[in-house]
Structures are given as C-alpha cells and as structure tokens.
Amino acid sequence: MMKISIIGAGNVGINMFEALRKKKEIKMVSLFNRSIEKILSHRKKIFITNNINEIKKSDIYIISTNDDSIEKVSNELKGRDGLIVHTSGSTEMKVLSIHKNFGVLYPLQTLTKDKLCDFKKIPICIEGNKNINNQKLKKLVKIIGSKCYNFDSKQRLALHVSAVFACNFTNYLFSIAYDICAENKIPFEIFFPLIRETIEKIEKNNPSKIQTGPGIRKDLNTIKKHLNFIKSKNSKKIYSILTEGIIANNGK
Amino acid sequence: MMKISIIGAGNVGINMFEALRKKKEIKMVSLFNRSIEKILSHRKKIFITNNINEIKKSDIYIISTNDDSIEKVSNELKGRDGLIVHTSGSTEMKVLSIHKNFGVLYPLQTLTKDKLCDFKKIPICIEGNKNINNQKLKKLVKIIGSKCYNFDSKQRLALHVSAVFACNFTNYLFSIAYDICAENKIPFEIFFPLIRETIEKIEKNNPSKIQTGPGIRKDLNTIKKHLNFIKSKNSKKIYSILTEGIIANNGK
Numbered sequence: 001m002m003k004i005s006i007i008g009a010g011n012v013g014i015n016m017f018e019a020l021r022k023k024k025e026i027k028m029v030s031l032f033n034r035s036i037e038k039i040l041s042h043r044k045k046i047f048i049t050n051n052i053n054e055i056k057k058s059d060i061y062i063i064s065t066n067d068d069s070i071e072k073v074s075n076e077l078k079g080r081d082g083l084i085v086h087t088s089g090s091t092e093m094k095v096l097s098i099h100k101n102f103g104v105l106y107p108l109q110t111l112t113k114d115k116l117c118d119f120k121k122i123p124i125c126i127e128g129n130k131n132i133n134n135q136k137l138k139k140l141v142k143i144i145g146s147k148c149y150n151f152d153s154k155q156r157l158a159l160h161v162s163a164v165f166a167c168n169f170t171n172y173l174f175s176i177a178y179d180i181c182a183e184n185k186i187p188f189e190i191f192f193p194l195i196r197e198t199i200e201k202i203e204k205n206n207p208s209k210i211q212t213g214p215g216i217r218k219d220l221n222t223i224k225k226h227l228n229f230i231k232s233k234n235s236k237k238i239y240s241i242l243t244e245g246i247i248a249n250n251g252k
Numbered sequence: 253m254m255k256i257s258i259i260g261a262g263n264v265g266i267n268m269f270e271a272l273r274k275k276k277e278i279k280m281v282s283l284f285n286r287s288i289e290k291i292l293s294h295r296k297k298i299f300i301t302n303n304i305n306e307i308k309k310s311d312i313y314i315i316s317t318n319d320d321s322i323e324k325v326s327n328e329l330k331g332r333d334g335l336i337v338h339t340s341g342s343t344e345m346k347v348l349s350i351h352k353n354f355g356v357l358y359p360l361q362t363l364t365k366d367k368l369c370d371f372k373k374i375p376i377c378i379e380g381n382k383n384i385n386n387q388k389l390k391k392l393v394k395i396i397g398s399k400c401y402n403f404d405s406k407q408r409l410a411l412h413v414s415a416v417f418a419c420n421f422t423n424y425l426f427s428i429a430y431d432i433c434a435e436n437k438i439p440f441e442i443f444f445p446l447i448r449e450t451i452e453k454i455e456k457n458n459p460s461k462i463q464t465g466p467g468i469r470k471d472l473n474t475i476k477k478h479l480n481f482i483k484s485k486n487s488k489k490i491y492s493i494l495t496e497g498i499i500a501n502n503g504k
Contacts (some may be wrong), residue, residue, distance in 0.1 A: 049447065089465075090474045108442060109449065110449065110450075121445050148438075149442060155436050155438055157478075158432050158435070158481070162433050162443065163429070164466065165425045166425060166426055166443050166463050166496070167446050168464055169425050170422040171463055171492075173422050174459040175459035175463065177417040180414045180459075181410065181411070186403070190360060192360065193417050194361055194362070195419060195451060195454075197362065198362075198423055199451055202447075207363050207427035207430050209473075211420070211424060212362045212419075213419070214342075215420065216422075217418075222342045226342070229409055229413055230413060237420075239494060239499060242421045242424055242490065245486050245487075
C-alpha cells in the first residue's frame with residue numbers, strides 16, 4: 001500500500017486527490033492547504049491540515065502548489081524520508097534537490113476543480129532523481145491509469161512551451177475570431193466543422209505541411225483586405241506577425 | 253432540373269462538381285478550365301472545355317477560379333442569362349454586378365481534390381443580389397446537403413478573417429509546437445488530448461472566458477523562462493505578442 005500526501009489543494013491537487021483516493025493500491029494519508037477553509041469539505045474523506053508539520057509520514061509527497069511556492073514548501077518538508085515530487089510543467093526537478101528522493105509528476109492537461117478529469121485521457125510526464133524513483137512514479141502513473149512519459153527537465157520545459165503555443169495561444173486566437181464574429185452577427189458555431197477538420201488533419205500530418213490560407217499562398221490582396229477590415233490594433237498586429245511567420249516558414 | 257456549369261476546376265470546383273453531379277435534381281452541363289489537361293480525366297462524366305464561349309446555357313454558373321480571376325471570368329460571361337455566382341470568401345458579391353442575376357456560394361471549409369469532402373458537414377454561405385436569387389441558392393445548398401447561412405459581403409469578409417485566425421493561424425501555432433517537440437524528442441501526439449479538450453471547451457464557452465496559461469495568470473517568471481528557452485527569433489516574437497495580447501485582453 002502506497003501512502004500519499006497531497007500538498008496544495010488547487011486544481012491539480014484536488015484532481016489527483018480524487019483520483020488516487022479511489023485506488024485500492026493507494027492510501028491517501030493527508031491533504032494540506034495553507035487556507036484550511038478551502039479543504040474543509042474533504043475532512044470526512046481524509047486527514048486535512050494547514051500545518052505542514054502535521055502532514056503524516058508518506059511514501060510520496062505530492063507538492064501541487066503554485067510554481068512560486070514549490071521550493072518553499074519543499075524546504076519545509078526537509079528531513080522527510082519519502083519521495084518528494086512536484087507537479088509543475090515549467091519548474092526544474094532540481095528545486096527539490098535538498099531531499100534524497102525527489103522527482104516530478106506533471107499531468108499535461110488543463111485541470112479544473114469543478115469538473116474532475118478522467119486521468120485515462122491525460123498523459124503524465126515523470127522524472128525521478130534516481131532510477132528507483134522513476135520506477136516508483138511509473139508505477140503510480142500506471143495506478144492512476146494515465147499514459148506515462150519519461151522526460152527530463154529540459155524536455156518538460158519544451159513541452160510546457162509547446163503547450164502554450166498549441167493550447168493557450170490557439171484558444172486566444174479562437175477568442176479573437178469569436179469577437180470578430182460577434183461584432184458581425186455571425187454565430188461562432190459556424191466554425192466548429194472547420195476547426196474539427198483542422199485538428200483531425202494535424203493528428204495525421206506535420207502541421208507545417210498542411211498550412212492553408214492567404215499567408216501560405218502569398219495572397220497579398222486578401223491579406224491587405226483583411227488588415228483593412230480588422231479594427232482592433234492588437235488583432236491587426238497579431239494578423240501581421242503570424243502572416244509574416246507563415247510566409248517566412250514557407251521559404252525554408 | 254437545374255442546369256449547372258462549373259468554371260474553374262480547382263479544389264472548390266472539383267468538390268462541387270463531384271457532389272452536384274450525383275444529385276437527381278441537378279444536371280451538370282459543362283466543366284470549364286483554362287488548362288484542359290487538368291480536366292481531361294472528367295471528360296466521360298461531363299462536357300469539358302477550355303473555351304469560355306463553349307460553356308453551355310445554364311441556370312447557374314459557378315465561378316470557382318482563384319480570387320484574382322473572378323472579375324475577368326465574370327466579364328467573359330457577359331450577356332448570359334442565368335445566375336452567376338462565385339465561391340470566394342474574401343471577394344465582394346458586387347464584382348459580378350455586370351450581370352442581372354448574381355450572388356455568392358461560399359463553402360466554409362478547406363477543400364482538397366485528393367479527398368472529396370462530405371458537404372453535409374460543411375456550412376455554405378450564400379448571398380444573392382435579389383431575393384429570388386437568394387431563394388435559388390438556398391435551394392441549391394439544400395440539394396447539396398449543407399447547412400445554409402445567408403450573409404452579406406461584409407459578414408462574409410468577417411467570416412473569412414475569423415477563419416484565418418481560427419484555422420490558418422492555429423495550424424501555424426501547432427506547427428511551432430510541433431517543431432519545438434521535434435527538437436526535444438517529444439512525440440507531438442502527447443498533445444492530442446489537450447488540444448481536443450481545448451476544442452471541446454470552446455464549443456461550449458466564449459473562448460476568452462476559459463483562457464488558461466502563464467499569460468492570463470500574469471506569471472512573469474514562467475513567461476521569462478519560456479522566452480529564454482525559445483530559440484527561433486520568430487517564435488519568440490510570436491510568443492511575446494500573443495502573451496501581451498492575452499494580458500491586455502484580461503484587463504478589459
């Protein structure tokens with residue numbers, strides 16, 4: 001039986017907690033949060049605390065605080081014997097290096113508390129400071145039911161940067177399209193088939209090979225027309241920079 | 253029986269041709285292309301020509317050439333009685349105004365010749381210079397099996413601009429993510445669940461309300477880390493501009 005404590009009841013922490021507490025191979029022993037009010041609702045399921053020294057002896061301590069607090073929390077756990085891991089995509093493993101056994105357990109998904117995730121659909125990236133810790137984390141991911149990827153800290157940072165481009169920035173572009181549609185009384189749903197088609201295509205191809213649109217065609221007339229049409233200065237700038245990028249990319 | 257000719261055997265033209273020729277309500281009477289070689293393979297299915305004067309008398313002439321040629325082709329059709337339409341997202345209807353009956357039939361999808369599309373999944377935007385032409389185009393779209401939207405030229409341009417943001421630019425961002433992954437030996441498929449989740453969310457929400465990532469959190473540490481990590485000057489610039497946009501947008 002693997003004993004686990006969760007430190008930080010944010011979106012990742014709560015999703016991990018709810019997934020792990022249902023597994024027979026796992027015993028959840030503590031849930032820590034700085035503000036106790038936020039975790040009161042869980043007190044019947046698990047020992048809760050806002051005092052880090054009260055966290056029970058565990059095989060794995062999962063630090064799922066925000067990135068800026070990881071090192072501080074880690075320091076407060078000094079002297080603990082178990083495996084200390086954080087769940088951050090953009091934080092190096094070595095911030096935990098005051099411990100003997102440490103690592104990373106990073107779920108590649110936007111998690112929210114309101115809607116618990118299905119970890120079967122979520123890749124988890126692991127990194128351990130020793131092979132034995134890699135093995136432990138691999139085993140834990142298997143119990144969770146996620147697909148496991150073994151990445152070092154540089155790869156994880158690359159992954160996190162890529163995720164910003166592939167998800168955060170694309171969502172932002174959708175929001176620009178949404179606003180233009182709203183201003184012109186166009187139902188945004190008209191795009192759903194086109195967006196789905198775009199996604200299906202990138203699942204089968206290198207995206208740069210299937211680029212379409214006025215940029216890749218160097219259709220300067222259309223580009224000019226579009227730029228004249230766009231009112232927002234910000235969106236105009238984004239249109240120009242991305243179009244330039246597509247044109248330059250094509251020349252490679 | 254509606255007689256139709258298609259002028260321009262590009263991706264849109266061939267997809268329309270193949271869809272329409274199977275409909276019992278339609279009789280395809282000519283397929284025109286400047287270069288006859290490109291349409292020789294269709295000669296058993298339909299009368300083909302590269303001489304615009306040989307195009308047979310039709311109820312609807314569909315001009316599916318590239319945008320720059322629409323007006324020229326339209327002028328060459330001067331004096332024809334039927335309804336003359338083009339299929340371009342970013343061209344105003346009025347370029348066809350030398351005719352009595354004219355309009356637009358714009359399928360909102362990236363079409364390719366290699367893989368014929370299923371028009372049931374593709375919205376088509378129509379515009380006619382008279383109500384009766386709107387009715388005719390609406391009927392044609394119904395026969396094709398597509399969802400029909402009645403938009404004026406300004407709305408169609410807005411739609412086209414939005415499509416560039418929602419599809420062309422997002423594809424380009426995927427290509428940047430793909431390249432970063434490739435450089436760091438990360439299989440791009442790791443993103444498919446996250447991308448699918450992003451799409452499912454925007455189908456239910458205003459995208460600006462569900463923005464995530466370091467920009468919206470104003471997580472300057474992570475943003476700095478990411479910018480240091482990105483090697484390509486171009487991608488660095490795009491990262492900065494989009495992050496600034498997200499931060500500014502959040503302040504609204």
